[in-house]
Amino acid sequence: MRYTTEREHAVRTTEHLKRWDVLEPGGGALSRRLDDGNILMACTGLSFRWWDVTVDDFIVLDPDGDIVEQTGALGASGTPVHLALYREFPACHGIVHAHSPHALAFASLGAEIPSVTNQLDTLGTIACASADDLVVKQRVAREGSRHPIPPGIVQGPGPYAVNMEIVPQILDTLRPRAAELDRHGLGFTIYRHGLMAIGRTLDEAANNAHRIESGARAAILQATLAGGLSQVRTNPLYA
Ligand SMILES: [Zn+2]
Secondary structure (H helix, E strand, O other): OOOHHHHHHHHHHHHHHHHOOOOEOOEEEEEEEOOOOOEEEEEOOOHHHOOOOOHHHEEEEOOOOOEEEOOOOOEOOOHHHHHHHHHHOOOOOEEEEEOOHHHHHHHHOOOOEOOOOHHHHOOOOEOEEOOOHHHHHHHHHHHOOOOOOOOOEOOOHHHHHHHHHHHHHHHHHHHHHHHHHHOOOEEEEEOOOEEEEEEOOHHHHHHHHHHHHHHHHHHHHHHHHHOOOOOOOOOOOOO
16 A cells, blocks of 8 residues: 555544544545645545544545545545645645534525634635536536546536536635635635635644634624524525
């Protein structure tokens, strides 16, 4: 097995993210760029195993999603977003995706997470990217996929098309802030889905994921203390 040190680090990072309630059984993924430019990516299905992971549970992909070293399952379904971020931002070397509940509450509204803590000020307001999953998947069922799926990624054409709909929004949002990656990471959420945090290292991405989640929790608690939430709707952008 290659990349043993990096695989062990990814396992330890997974344990930290579980301990601090960022990774939970609803889903998620983590990845890092390796020194040779390849990507170490969490395999699909780990959340269903309660994130009890070993070094085998990460796949090595090249930047286009072809398999370099496979020791378990294929790459998680969000892999296309990870690969797009690594392609766009050379300073990005780590990514964490999580379905943590407080960030997900904002994402369920398609709402930005405001920075109400000094910790989150570093990342600023956390924007939300969105796609109407149902419409995209119906289009793919009708017309077929416009995108070939790389061999290292587990995915049907519908979910892959949803990822491809979201990627340009994320890149447009983060591109003007690319220079900030020299100093710290960045983050965003995906509508009704979860958060993504990027960093100069996997450790920084993990720290940023926790910043976003704890910042979202503080904002919700602040709203509660200040008089409550006005409305909660199930699919506010597209229903
Ligand atoms: Zn997810």
